[in-house]
Amino acid sequence: MSRTDQAFPRRLVSRAAPPLIVVGLVVLSLNLRPVAVSVGPLLDDIRRGVGMGATTAGLLTTLPVLCFAGFGYLAPWCARTFGVHTVVLASLVVTILGVTTRAAAGSSALFLAATVPALAGVATANVLIPSLVKRHFPHRIGTMTAVYTTALAIGLTAGSVLTVPLADATGSWRGGLASWAVPVLLAVVPWVALARRDVRPADNPPAALTAVSLVRSPLALTMALFFGLQSIQAYAVFGWLPQIFRDAGFSAATAGLLLGITTATSIPISLVLPGLAARGRHLPLVIVGLCSAYLLGYLGLMLDARGAPWLWALLIGIGGGIFPLALTLISLRARTSDGTAALSGFAQSLGYLLAGGGPLMMGMLYGATGGWTVPLVVLIVLLFPQVVSGLLVSRHRFVEDELDRRSVPTPAGG
Numbered sequence: 001m002s003r004t005d006q007a008f009p010r011r012l013v014s015r016a017a018p019p020l021i022v023v024g025l026v027v028l029s030l031n032l033r034p035v036a037v038s039v040g041p042l043l044d045d046i047r048r049g050v051g052m053g054a055t056t057a058g059l060l061t062t063l064p065v066l067c068f069a070g071f072g073y074l075a076p077w078c079a080r081t082f083g084v085h086t087v088v089l090a091s092l093v094v095t096i097l098g099v100t101t102r103a104a105a106g107s108s109a110l111f112l113a114a115t116v117p118a119l120a121g122v123a124t125a126n127v128l129i130p131s132l133v134k135r136h137f138p139h140r141i142g143t144m145t146a147v148y149t150t151a152l153a154i155g156l157t158a159g160s161v162l163t164v165p166l167a168d169a170t171g172s173w174r175g176g177l178a179s180w181a182v183p184v185l186l187a188v189v190p191w192v193a194l195a196r197r198d199v200r201p202a203d204n205p206p207a208a209l210t211a212v213s214l215v216r217s218p219l220a221l222t223m224a225l226f227f228g229l230q231s232i233q234a235y236a237v238f239g240w241l242p243q244i245f246r247d248a249g250f251s252a253a254t255a256g257l258l259l260g261i262t263t264a265t266s267i268p269i270s271l272v273l274p275g276l277a278a279r280g281r282h283l284p285l286v287i288v289g290l291c292s293a294y295l296l297g298y299l300g301l302m303l304d305a306r307g308a309p310w311l312w313a314l315l316i317g318i319g320g321g322i323f324p325l326a327l328t329l330i331s332l333r334a335r336t337s338d339g340t341a342a343l344s345g346f347a348q349s350l351g352y353l354l355a356g357g358g359p360l361m362m363g364m365l366y367g368a369t370g371g372w373t374v375p376l377v378v379l380i381v382l383l384f385p386q387v388v389s390g391l392l393v394s395r396h397r398f399v400e401d402e403l404d405r406r407s408v409p410t411p412a413g414g
Contacts, residue, residue: 029151034159095121142278228354265317294319
């Protein structure tokens, strides 16, 4: 048994049956991406429907990373205060209210305001999932991370591909957006049962890790950098890959399909990588290999985007496998569930803040140069610190140990 397993406090394990927790994690993960990505395919219709200007639309597309950063930062505190299962349930309810309100919004101000709670709910739950895995499955972190990251990938692909058909089927963009409240409502069911069995904080709990204390941990800072750099790549791809293919001469439908290939590629990768990471096998080679796939995909786009577009989309999708790997490492670099929640909130909040500049940078460079060579070169350059930070966080160590060593007072005269 590893030191991590020995250190795991059994008193924190909920009495909820494992099958219910597995179902809860899967349905929760399926709903964490469609709320954010469903706006993009319908943005033109939304702008016309609520009278949204270009500036407001720009803010709308930036809201996901801002909400994931801000509300993700607060998630660990909420979990310690109210109970992690209760907070997840509340997050789902808030998401439903936000999704349905923005679908009915008659003005751009209301649409923007309703989008905030919709994203706040998924952002909070997003940060707490690694903690839930650590809490309920401390000996099966790789397996359960594979389960929920695969569900995340499926939800991401569904949100990207199905939103427009749902809008067509319901007769308007409002119906397309509101449709995503239905699976969130179904996800509430298992979490009602889980929240009733929640483990409440002790009256005088030991000092817990916080974002403030993690600032003193080199591992936590490196994890935040690694998460942020991989998020820059992901959001740049989600935001601009279709336009790159459009500029290469492909139709809008084909460009969307190519993005679908990129996102769908992460599904099988999410099934395999977390298990490899949990076993600690060949992590440096995996990190270098994933970043190399990004590199080859970007070079293909630069040199001949029309030559093998399916291959470039596939390679970039393989590179995106760095995301489930990053989530697995967050669970592996803390000893306890509370430590995992703190590290997840710290790394993801800072990481998403860093990632917020990715799509903006791509757009500015594209506008300044009139082409995609310079933006893609910048993404390639950013792969190198991503590799270095990934190699550093792949080493077997824990944030609690770093903070314990730093808190030991220096002997007088030493």
